[in-house]
Amino acid sequence: MLDKLKKLNSQLKSKIYFNHDIGKMTWFRTGGKAELFISAENENELEIIINTIKDYNYLIIGMGSNILIRDKGYKGAIIKLGKGFNSLRVEEDKIISGASILDNNLSKFAKNNSIKNLEFFSGIPGTVGGAIKMNAGCFGCETKDVLREIFIIDKQGNKNKIKATNLELNYRTSNINDSDIITSAIFDISYGDPDTIINNINTIKKKREEHQPIQEKTSGSTFKNPKNYFAAELIEKAGCKGMEIGDAIVSDKHSNFIINKGNASAQDIELLGKKIIEKVFDKFNILLDWEIKLVGD
Numbered sequence: 001m002l003d004k005l006k007k008l009n010s011q012l013k014s015k016i017y018f019n020h021d022i023g024k025m026t027w028f029r030t031g032g033k034a035e036l037f038i039s040a041e042n043e044n045e046l047e048i049i050i051n052t053i054k055d056y057n058y059l060i061i062g063m064g065s066n067i068l069i070r071d072k073g074y075k076g077a078i079i080k081l082g083k084g085f086n087s088l089r090v091e092e093d094k095i096i097s098g099a100s101i102l103d104n105n106l107s108k109f110a111k112n113n114s115i116k117n118l119e120f121f122s123g124i125p126g127t128v129g130g131a132i133k134m135n136a137g138c139f140g141c142e143t144k145d146v147l148r149e150i151f152i153i154d155k156q157g158n159k160n161k162i163k164a165t166n167l168e169l170n171y172r173t174s175n176i177n178d179s180d181i182i183t184s185a186i187f188d189i190s191y192g193d194p195d196t197i198i199n200n201i202n203t204i205k206k207k208r209e210e211h212q213p214i215q216e217k218t219s220g221s222t223f224k225n226p227k228n229y230f231a232a233e234l235i236e237k238a239g240c241k242g243m244e245i246g247d248a249i250v251s252d253k254h255s256n257f258i259i260n261k262g263n264a265s266a267q268d269i270e271l272l273g274k275k276i277i278e279k280v281f282d283k284f285n286i287l288l289d290w291e292i293k294l295v296g297d
């Protein structure tokens with residue numbers, strides 16, 4: 001397979017890198033290398049690539065804003081979508097968005113077209129693909145509220161269209177297989193008052209700046225909120241605020257955020273997370289569940 005990939009490297013616009021440092025491509029800026037890193041230029045090339053590597057482990061990433069790559073890296077191929085997945089347009093009653101569009105750009109595009117209900121995307125530092133897989137959301141709105149359908153390429157290289165109602169989009173989860181790659185998505189349109197849309201975006205940005213360490217190396221909320229509780233409150237009350245292991249520290253600004261304050265290893269971050277789980281469980285008998293995806297060895 002490696003020979004085939006080396007050949008593809010010279011035939012395709014997509015780029016294939018071997019033994020590539022992918023930790024750096026995540027918001028945490030930590031973690032090891034991937035055996036392969038593939039930047040897929042467009043859908044046709046992605047199909048060729050999938051057909052070549054389908055018997056091999058692979059994982060698609062967006063902005064890496066919800067991922068911790070472990071220090072020993074990933075045995076397999078990490079795929080990222082390139083320019084060919086970056087289109088955004090309104091067609092009749094829908095927005096058609098490529099999966100690598102940034103959530104913030106989707107929100108801006110909606111605002112510029114006086115389309116409401118996508119303001120919440122302005123605060124999420126990922127891509128449309130990552131938002132759908134995670135059913136990302138904030139301040140009372142989530143991706144499932146506006147998503148109509150998605151287009152994917154599966155492990156066999158087949159292309160499928162799936163209705164959002166069949167994705168089991170729930171609090172930070174979906175039933176999308178890890179081997180399914182979302183290539184584009186369709187969002188519903190409702191038109192609204194432009195000033196209200198701008199105000200909503202400004203309010204979201206202000207709240208984030210006030211309450212979240214968004215300038216830091218972090219992956220956002222470390223744990224999901226357990227039913228009827230806020231993870232941040234449990235973490236704080238369990239005495240974990242400011243707790244640190246190596247260069248990984250529980251944020252002072254938001255207790256559910258772990259920050260890499262310098263050169264934290266992925267292990268520092270994971271161990272700190274495990275310590276928090278233990279302390280919260282000891283105090284409240286509640287088991288926190290990771291929201292961050294832990295990847296690799």
Ligand SMILES: Cc1cc2nc3c(=O)[nH]c(=O)nc-3n(C[C@H](O)[C@H](O)[C@H](O)COP(=O)(O)OP(=O)(O)OC[C@H]3O[C@@H](n4cnc5c(N)ncnc54)[C@H](O)[C@@H]3O)c2cc1C
Nearest residue numbers: 062063064065066126127129130131133136137138182220
């Ligand atoms: C400062 C900060 C604030 C945050 N605030 C929020 C928030 O308010 N609400 C919230 O929900 N999240 C928040 N997050 C977490 C994160 O931004 C979201 O989960 C986001 O949707 C992840 O998108 P991504 O493109 O970075 O995906 P990644 O982190 O790269 O990947 C996340 C998951 O999505 C999958 N994936 C990515 N692209 C695709 C694709 N094209 N097809 C199929 N699967 C794909 C990956 O395999 C992985 O399983 C925050 C993170 C940070 C750093």
